[in-house]
Amino acid sequence: MRETKFWILHMAAGLVILALLGTHMAIMHLGELLRLVGVGPGSPIEFANVAARGRLPIFMVTYIVLLAAALFHGLFGLRTILLELTLSPRAERAVTVTCWGVGVVLFLVGAWAAVAAAFLLPGGAS
């Protein structure tokens, strides 16, 4: 039952990623085409733009939601692939614990960056 819930969460996270990462990918990889038709923003990796986005609360929240969804979706997907090898219960446990460990550590790093970027950059909210 718990696996079923995680699987449904995996699909739901996929839909969240589709919307948020779809927007991110369109801006990053179709930016020049979008600018040709007059709807593209300025250079997304210019520091002034990175800093300005990071200070907006909506971006901070969106980054953290995308981070959580992407890490869960990716690591649960990897775990599913590895568990298909018919591992011993002990090895399955090790895979699960490792995925959780990597996920939590990287979530903390990414969430810290999102929060710090909103409050610590010059002209930040603090």
Place this chain on the structure above:
Amino acid sequence: MHAEVTERGKTMENRLGIWGWLGGGRYGPERYAYALHRVAGMALLLYLLMHIVVTSARVFGEATWRVTMAAVAHPVFRVGEYLVFAAFAYHALNGVRLILVELGIGLGRPAVPIYPYVSSVRRQRPLLIACMVLAALLLLLGGLDLFLPTR
């Protein structure tokens, strides 16, 4: 592929190994699309793990950000980023297909099989074709964008 539980409750050995992951057998192109979905997914996961660390450099200010971006500005990285975009486009559209199939959306109502039978796998074929055409279109647009001058 999947572990099969015997009467004693023990799992059987996975005799298929890597082929169990990648082989489609008689399931047709949908199964191979699924295998490629997983390969693309693992590549995206690897990139995500690095991307989280690299983009966190913004917290340390403009100088650190510029140094970090300069380190990944080589054309090799640009091509690599296009491959990431390609993996995303494929994984996203094939993922939409997988969710629709999982939920039984767009496959029609179950019916009594009257000759000539229509395989449920064949009912999925238009969905596969539509998703792959859209993915190919995104790959073309992304490739075109790569060659446009950066403004």
